Amino acid sequence: LNTAGALWIVASVLLPFALGLLAFVAGHRVHRSVAWISAAALPLAALGLTRHVAAHGVVRVALGGWGRPLGIELHADAVSVLMLLLSAIVGSATSVYALAYFHVERSPGGHRREHDGASSRFWPLWLMLWGSLNALFVAADAFNVYVTLELVTLASVGLVCVEGGRAAQSAAFRYLMVALIGSLSYLFGVGLLYGTTGVLDLQLIGVALVPGPAATVAASAMLVGLVVKAALFPFHFWLPGAHSNAPAPVSALLSALVVKASFYLVLRLWLDVFAIELAVSGGRVLSLLGAAAVLWGSAQALRTPRLKLLVAYSTVAQLGYLFLVLPLLHQATDRTLVMTGVLAFALAHGLAKAAAFMAAGSVAKTAGHDRIADLAGVGAVQPLTLFAFGIAGVSLSGLPPSGGFAAKWLLVSAAISARDWFIVWTLVVGGLLAAAYVARVLRAALRVSDPSAPPARARRSPLDWPTAALAIAVLLLGFAVDPMAGLLAERLPALVAAPGWLP
């Protein structure tokens, strides 16, 4: 019975790595087939695994028959499968988008233009990133998490500079330095944890860990490392440059998935490892930083002159919410509800932000620039693109009907029932600020550039379909919150009843 689940997990990790190697070795001839195979197969694997976990509970695979404490195990529970679903949906939409984005018109002589270089760098790196992300979501032990984190970092930094260009390379270098420091800090914590508990499996560490100075230092080092990589204020400084200078499909992947991976690990540590008083005091600090991120990121998004930078600053703000609500996991009476809200928020932001970056990329490609002040006329020329951006904006601002609204609704109700007015107010004010910066773009783009000119013909682009598909997905997510709550309630027993969990 467990073999079906094992098959889906292994496929989710192995397939992208295999296709990535193929894309690297065989070059541009296989890009199209590799893109379509991964875009079709990985959502199937994620869905299959989700159904399996919903029906039979947590799936664990001991690779090579070597189980814990010494061997490497893969672990898929309700939280992991939701993240795998996010990476599958965003990943396949981005693959389709990237095919059109990096498309090269070949001249009759078969001579390839320079852009082909970007394409042949993009596919191997992206598939490696996809495999590493999926491996991270199912990693069961603290050291494997470190290895997958580094794989994610190296692939992401490479992706930032696939098109070359000095600004992108400079942002990539800064990103790499920050990410390496974050990983080393995490590794230091893992070493300390192993030194005190003698195990690496996350759940076993959680059982064996005794509160004390070693546990506190280990937890702080791991959390600081992850928070730096998740770009929580004030460690967000590397994000806007890296995410806005990357090519649009890469920006979408970085903002939707890569920073989420670090947050997922914070959540995992919260639930499995540091389920002690440590999490309560640390949670307050992270919550305050999250609130600062919401305000600072939104304020910068309101000011920046560039569309891609605006979307990147919005990521800083939206990541802030995820940390802002962490204390509710301890305070609220219904923790499953909070957990559903947090994951719905992460998923909604992933889908909406990928759509927003893709739309921004289409606008920049058509207009040749992304200056917000000069966007007049875009609404007439690219109505579908702008529509997708608008829907994504609705979700980012937390307006109905959207995944963002459903997630915020859950979180606001949980914060009210916990009487945490600080969190309630930050959620509300952040939503208003998001609506303001989204409206800034829409207002500029809906202006008519030249009233005397004949009305512009709307242009259709192959870039629009994956963008619109993600926008629709974020609307549908608004209706998927109930099944998500069911999955989390049934399949995360630790969350429902954990003795000694509350201080």
Place this chain on the structure above:
Amino acid sequence: VSPETLYAAAGIGLMALGLYGAIAVIDRIRRVLAVNVMGTGVFMVLIALAARPSVGAPDPILHAMVLTGIVVAVSASGFAVALACRLDQPEDETGTDEDTPVEKGTR
């Protein structure tokens, strides 16, 4: 003071030095070196933790972690140095990848 305590203390010192360098230094190659110093510090702490004076033989798991960490550090450093070299070239030599219309707008 036992040797493993000494190792751990020196490791933490190296970590702090490396971290300071990675943040405070401007030169890119030196920043890559600083991150490596920090990494070496982390590895030394792990090696000190692996000491088991009562058993004799050190803990192999921590040693395996250090070995993996070194492999990761080497590949990451190689990548970082390559990026740093490209960035240290004068603007017009950075090569053939420059003619991307969209990115020109964001520069």
